[in-house]
């Protein structure tokens with residue numbers, strides 16, 4: 528009888544290949560115990576591409592380096608968890624320590640640049656924007672850049688539209704009323 532392989536089976540060589548592929552693209556270390564994560568996140572890609580298994584997906588990426596399939600794998604293995612004012616201590620440090628210092632250092636140019644370097648769906652950049660608006664930098668030239676490996680999340684960030692449940696995660700009522708407007712019903 529021919530042996531059967533399941534869609535989510537990963538040969539040890541391919542497991543190492545996937546670990547290295549993700550690490551070399553985004554610097555994320557996925558340890559030996561992350562089989563379930565690879566299986567659950569890569570199985571949909573295998574199905575979409577009409578392949579038989581994750582092993583086939585690895586063969587495709589190996590044969591065609593730098594392709595869409597390789598990018599999809601990395602994107603699937605990133606975790607996009609975010610919410611407004613995540614890690615409140617950091618925002619508090621920006622408000623009470625960094626910003627007063629920057630206001631002093633940059634009082635001649637009145638120019639500030641911030642970079643949310645793994646912005647996910649944008650809550651970090653918008654939280655910072657709200658914090659800066661609250662700091663009354665009226666005649667300052669302020670820019671916030673948000674970037675992310677995943678173009679999917681950047682697209683959502685650019686829209687700046689959030690479900691009520693996302694708004695409720697981390698945003699105090701006073702900031703909701705002041706900076707957000709309701710569009711449609713969710």
Ligand SMILES: C[S@@+](CC[C@H](N)C(=O)[O-])C[C@H]1O[C@@H](n2cnc3c(N)ncnc32)[C@H](O)[C@@H]1O
Nearest residue numbers: 553605606607608609610613645647675676677
């Ligand atoms: C857990 S989210 C954090 C979002 C936000 N910084 C926050 O703290 O709320 C991590 C994000 O980092 C992105 N990411 C991971 N490695 C990256 C890299 N090397 N370059 C750019 N983005 C990366 C992922 O796509 C994901 O959206």
